[in-house]
Amino acid sequence: MITARMLRILEDVSGVLGSFVIGREGGLIVASMPERFVADDLELTASRIARVLSCSAANGTEVHDGVFDFGEGKLLVREFVRGYLCVLCDAAVNMRSLRLTARLVARGLPAEL
Amino acid sequence: MKAATLESQANANAPTHGRAATEVAHSTRTLRDEPRTGIVRKVEAASSDTERAPAQKKEKRAFASGIVRRVEPAAASETLDRAKSRAWRCLEWAAVPEKAPRSEPPAPSVSVAQITTHGALIRQSGPDETLPETAGFMHRVSTLVAQGLGFRRCRALCLRGPESALSVAQAGASKVVGVSGPLRDMTNVLRRMDLE
Numbered sequence: 001m002i003t004a005r006m007l008r009i010l011e012d013v014s015g016v017l018g019s020f021v022i023g024r025e026g027g028l029i030v031a032s033m034p035e036r037f038v039a040d041d042l043e044l045t046a047s048r049i050a051r052v053l054s055c056s057a058a059n060g061t062e063v064h065d066g067v068f069d070f071g072e073g074k075l076l077v078r079e080f081v082r083g084y085l086c087v088l089c090d091a092a093v094n095m096r097s098l099r100l101t102a103r104l105v106a107r108g109l110p111a112e113l
Numbered sequence: 114m115k116a117a118t119l120e121s122q123a124n125a126n127a128p129t130h131g132r133a134a135t136e137v138a139h140s141t142r143t144l145r146d147e148p149r150t151g152i153v154r155k156v157e158a159a160s161s162d163t164e165r166a167p168a169q170k171k172e173k174r175a176f177a178s179g180i181v182r183r184v185e186p187a188a189a190s191e192t193l194d195r196a197k198s199r200a201w202r203c204l205e206w207a208a209v210p211e212k213a214p215r216s217e218p219p220a221p222s223v224s225v226a227q228i229t230t231h232g233a234l235i236r237q238s239g240p241d242e243t244l245p246e247t248a249g250f251m252h253r254v255s256t257l258v259a260q261g262l263g264f265r266r267c268r269a270l271c272l273r274g275p276e277s278a279l280s281v282a283q284a285g286a287s288k289v290v291g292v293s294g295p296l297r298d299m300t301n302v303l304r305r306m307d308l309e
Contacts, residue, residue: 055251068269
């Protein structure tokens with residue numbers, strides 16, 4: 001409940017489409033995404049994101065934050081205690097505002113999810 | 114020699130009393146002694162009288178400018194010519210700083226790998242030897258992530274850690290470029306991806 005409310009805060013930033021939280025092993029913990037995103041597809045995507053991040057860690061870069069640039073959209077990834085907060089947004093989003101808000105939300109996410 | 118001749122001529126016709134006698138005496142002294150003007154001149158060693166004079170006597174005639182001093186000719190290692198020349202030199206003449214040995218350029222801290230979209234290596238540089246494989250894997254999986262979220266492809270991804278960063282970007286239709294390195298050297302990449 002608290003987590004869902006925290007994720008709603010991110011949608012106050014103009015251009016944010018949705019967000020979800022994944023564990024370090026790739027499991028989808030909680031999501032606040034538009035209805036067009038099916039849960040099964042989202043779980044598969046979450047596991048792929050976790051693989052990319054673990055590959056980076058194996059290469060020597062433990063990820064604190066990162067950006068996937070899809071051209072028409074972006075995915076911001078922010079580390080928190082139990083995993084990663086992922087925020088999907090369109091290309092015109094103010095990244096400075098989004099990074100600041102994502103940092104605050106990631107700090108506020110409870111350790112027990 | 115010349116000074117001695119001039120002195121003897123001056124003494125022969127010199128007046129013995131009054132102001133004229135004082136002026137003649139002053140000019141004679143000027144010819145004999147070096148002026149203490151502070152201007153440094155090179156003293157020639159052509160005179161045989163000078164060569165016969167002991168070294169200590171020569172030292173007493175040193176200028177008082179305090180800027181330049183004569184090199185001691187007494188060292189056995191010096192050549193005879195140098196000892197006779199009485200040339201004036203800076204004391205630090207032998208202490209010319211040697212050129213620092215050319216050092217190797219510092220090893221690059223940023224690694225760059227260019228691969229095709231199929232994973233074939235085009236070019237690689239830097240200390241990160243596994244970067245081509247890492248970049249290829251990340252490009253494939255990030256494309257799947259993009260398609261899973263409703264996009265066609267992933268143009269670029271940039272991941273930042275506490276001390277280093279890694280970036281994988283598609284360059285053109287068939288090339289992927291991976292860059293990794295310490296944060297201080299990845300500032301431009303991070304700024305381009307709005308992570309700085």
